[in-house]
Amino acid sequence: MTRTTFIPYRPKSILNKHKRADHWFWTRYSAYPYLGCQHGCQFCYCRERKYLPYENPNDFAHVIKVKQNAPELLRKALSRVPIDLLMTADYQPAERKFGLSRRMLEVCLDLGFPVFVLERNPSILRDLDLLQAINQRAPSVVAFSIISTPESPNYDRIRQMENLAPAPEKRFAAMQKFSQAGFLTGTCMMPILPGLCDDDANLEAVIRWTAEHGGQFILAGGLTLADQQRTYFFNILQERFPELLPNYQKLYPRGSYRAAGDWAPIARRIRELCEKYGIKDRMPRPVILGDKHALNKRIAERLANRTYSLELEKAPSHKVWGYRKASWAVDDLEQDIGLVYRMMGLKGLQSIPDIGISLSKEIEDLVNDFQK
Numbered sequence: 001m002t003r004t005t006f007i008p009y010r011p012k013s014i015l016n017k018h019k020r021a022d023h024w025f026w027t028r029y030s031a032y033p034y035l036g037c038q039h040g041c042q043f044c045y046c047r048e049r050k051y052l053p054y055e056n057p058n059d060f061a062h063v064i065k066v067k068q069n070a071p072e073l074l075r076k077a078l079s080r081v082p083i084d085l086l087m088t089a090d091y092q093p094a095e096r097k098f099g100l101s102r103r104m105l106e107v108c109l110d111l112g113f114p115v116f117v118l119e120r121n122p123s124i125l126r127d128l129d130l131l132q133a134i135n136q137r138a139p140s141v142v143a144f145s146i147i148s149t150p151e152s153p154n155y156d157r158i159r160q161m162e163n164l165a166p167a168p169e170k171r172f173a174a175m176q177k178f179s180q181a182g183f184l185t186g187t188c189m190m191p192i193l194p195g196l197c198d199d200d201a202n203l204e205a206v207i208r209w210t211a212e213h214g215g216q217f218i219l220a221g222g223l224t225l226a227d228q229q230r231t232y233f234f235n236i237l238q239e240r241f242p243e244l245l246p247n248y249q250k251l252y253p254r255g256s257y258r259a260a261g262d263w264a265p266i267a268r269r270i271r272e273l274c275e276k277y278g279i280k281d282r283m284p285r286p287v288i289l290g291d292k293h294a295l296n297k298r299i300a301e302r303l304a305n306r307t308y309s310l311e312l313e314k315a316p317s318h319k320v321w322g323y324r325k326a327s328w329a330v331d332d333l334e335q336d337i338g339l340v341y342r343m344m345g346l347k348g349l350q351s352i353p354d355i356g357i358s359l360s361k362e363i364e365d366l367v368n369d370f371q372k
Contacts, residue, residue, distance in 0.1 A: 002061075002062045003062070004038055004061075004062050004063075004064060004093075004094075005062060005063050005064070006064050006066055006094065006097070006098075007063065007064070007065045007066065008065075008066045008068045009065060009066070009067065009068065010067070010068050010069045011067050011069070011070075011073070012073075013073060013077070014031045014032075014067060014070055014073040014074055014077060015029055015030075015031045015073070015074060015077035015078065015081075016029060016030045016031065017029055017081065018030075020328060020331045020332060021084065021085065021285075021297075021300075021331060023304040023307070023308070023324075023327070024219055024221075024283065025085075025087060025116050025118075025141075025219075025283065026085055026116070026283065026285045026286065026301075027084075027085045027086065027087040027116050028084035028085055028086070029078075029081070029084065029085070029086045029087070030086065030087040030088065031070070031074050031077070031086065031087075031088050031104065032067075032070075032088065032089075032090050033066070033067050033070040033089075033090055033095075033098070033100035033101055033104060034064055034065065034066055034067065034090050034092065034094055034095075034098075034100070035052075035053055035064070035065035035067075036052075036054075036059070036060050036061065036062075036063055036064040036065060037060065037061060037064075037090075037092050038061055038062075038064060038092045038093045038094060038164060039061070039092055039120055039121070039162070039163060039164050039165040040060065040061025040062075040163040040164055040165075041120070041161065041162050041163055041165055042160075042161045042162075042163060042232075042233060042236045043161055043191055043193060043223055043233060044060070044229075045191075045224050045226075045229060046060065047060050047228060047229040047232055048226045048227055048228070048229045049226075049227045049228055049229075052228075053065060057228045057229060057231075057232040058232075061163065061164070064092075064094050066094065066098055066100070067100065070100050070103070070104055071100065071103040071104050071106070071107055074088075074104050074107050074108075075107045075110075075111070078107065078108070078111050078113055079111065083111075083112055083113055083114075083138070083288065083291075084113075084114075085113075085114050085115070085116055085140075085141075085286060086108060086113050086114070086115050086116065087115070087116045087117075087118070088101070088104055088105070088108070088115055088116075088117065089101040089104065089105060089115065089117045089119075089124070089127075091119055091121040091123045091124045091126075092121060093121075095123065096123070101127070102126075102127050102130060105127060105130050105131065105134065106130065108134055109130065109133050109134045109137065112137055112138055113134075113138060114134065114135075114138035114139055114140045114141075114286055114288060115131070115134055115140045115141075116140065116141045116143070116286075117131070117140075117141070117142045117143070118143050118144070118145055118188055119142070119143070119144055119145065119171070119174075120144070120145045120162075120165045120166065120171065121165070121166055121171075122166055122170045122171055122173065122174035124142065124174060125174055125177060128177065128178070128181060131178075131183070132181055132182075135181075135182065135183055138286075138288050139184065139286040139287065139288060139289075140183065140184070140286060141183065141184045141185065141283070141286060142175075142178045142183050142184075142185050143185060143186050143187065143188050143219070143283075144171045144172070144174065144175050144185070144186075144187055144188070145171075145187075145188045145190065146168045146171050146172065146187045146188070146189065146206060146209075146210075147162075147168075147189055147190070147191070147192065147193065147197050147206070148168060148196075148197060148202055148205075148206065149168055149169075149172075149202070149205040149206055149209050150168075150169065151201065151202075151205040152197070152199075152201065152202040152205060153199060153201055153202065154196045154197070154199075154202065157196060157240075157241065158193070158196055158197060160240060161193065161196070161236075168209075172209055172210075172213045173213070175187070175210070175213045175214060175215055176213040176214050178214075179213065179214025179215065179216075180214065184216060184217075184283075184284060184286060185214060185215055185216065186210060186215040186216050186217035186218060186219070186279070186283065187206060187207075187210040187215055187217075187218050187219070188219045188221075189203075189206055189218055189219065189220040189221070189270075190219065190220065190221040190222075191221060191222055191223035191224070192220060192221065192222055192223070192266065193223055194222075194223070194247065194248065194251060194259060195244050195247060195248075196244075198266055200269065203266075203269060203270060203273060204273050206218070207270070207273045207274055207276075207277050207279070208273075208277055210277075210279060211277035211278060211279050215279060216279055216280065216284070217274075217279055217280045217281070217282065217283045217284065218270060218274055218279060218280070218281050219281075219282070219283055220266070220267065220270050220281065222258060222259055222263055222266075223259065224257055224258055225252045225256075225257065226257050230252060230254075233248075234248065234249070264311065264312050264314060267281070267311075267312050268312050271312065282305050282308060284301075285297060285298070285301040292336060293333075293336070295336060295337055295338045295367070295370055295371070296330050296331065296333055296336065296337050297331065298366075298370055299330050299337060299363060299366045299367065299370070300327045300328075300330040300331040301327075302366055303323050303324075303326050303327035303330060303363075304323075304324070304327040306323050307320055307323040307324045307327060310323060322354075322356075322359065323359075325354040326354050326355055326359050326363075328354070329352050329353045329354040329355060330352065330355075330363070333352060337349070337352075337363070337367060338367055338370075338371055340352070341363075341364065341367050346360050346361065346364060349363050349364060
């Protein structure tokens with residue numbers, strides 16, 4: 001095994017700010033203490049050139065850049081922005097040595113920021129006490145990245161792809177502890193690897209295990225490949241599973257980021273299985289009690305979920321984009337949408353950019369439902 005090299009450095013900034021929350025994780029900000037990951041999952045998109053600060057993608061798992069001043073930078077940055085959900089923390093083995101994730105979470109607790117933590121390592125349980133304190137003050141999420149269970153027909157092959165990541169059984173056990181501690185938790189089934197993870201037996205097993213371990217949602221997504229990560233991943237397939245390579249070359253022709261073909265059938269099957277086991281195929285949006293934009297966020301969430309449903313139904317693109325832009329418009333609204341409606345009625349809703357007559361009536365119903 002290659003020995004890991006740690007390179008401490010002091011970046012000038014750490015917080016990534018987005019114009020609005022994304023419609024998957026509902027995060028507005030992100031900040032991480034390390035570059036590179038010792039887990040070294042072969043499919044990780046972070047080997048793409050725009051994410052990886054190394055010329056050689058093999059260094060991703062063995063050369064870890066450590067942001068020594070991460071907590072100080074985070075405190076300074078968060079003190080200047082509105083409170084919203086922050087994606088942060090990284091419990092790869094380096095955390096045992098440097099402890100930066102915990103110190104960053106302490107900053108979030110001090111400043112009242114909710115967090116979204118996505119993990120492959122059950123060592124996050126070390127900081128359950130701190131995360132509970134954050135969650136009591138600002139509703140947060142701890143999710144686990146899991147793409148198979150021991151019941152999968154391809155379990156051994158998938159585990160090879162996950163390299164040094166702890167076994168999914170341990171991740172599910174950690175999920176159960178977070179669920180019992182009152183957290184919103186679930187599974188990010190990303191990426192679903194063609195020919196390895198997309199069979200019905202594996203999809204159902206992951207969803208059932210999630211429900212059985214207290215998970216409340218599944219977020220599923222396909223593999224993405226770009227530039228040096230594409231070359232790296234194809235080399236891995238050639239070495240380990242050469243019979244899969246021709247299909248991947250067909251699905252991911254050079255210059256293609258996402259797989260060719262129709263993702264909707266898999267997504268619809270995941271939705272059916274989630275309904276069967278009583279969980280969701282979308283993550284509920286955490287909203288802080290007393291947030292003056294709470295109603296806006298709830299309505300934007302409903303519109304975003306409708307957008308996703310329309311995509312699965314293969315609705316016309318203009319209809320899909322109509323809902324998507326309406327969701328963005330409500331999220332961007334500075335005023336409380338309930339106040340806008342009370343003062344001006346449907347005309348007030350129609351004055352919001354990208355809200356037409358039909359959508360204004362739908363939003364009217366949502367406003368009334370939420371304010372009952």
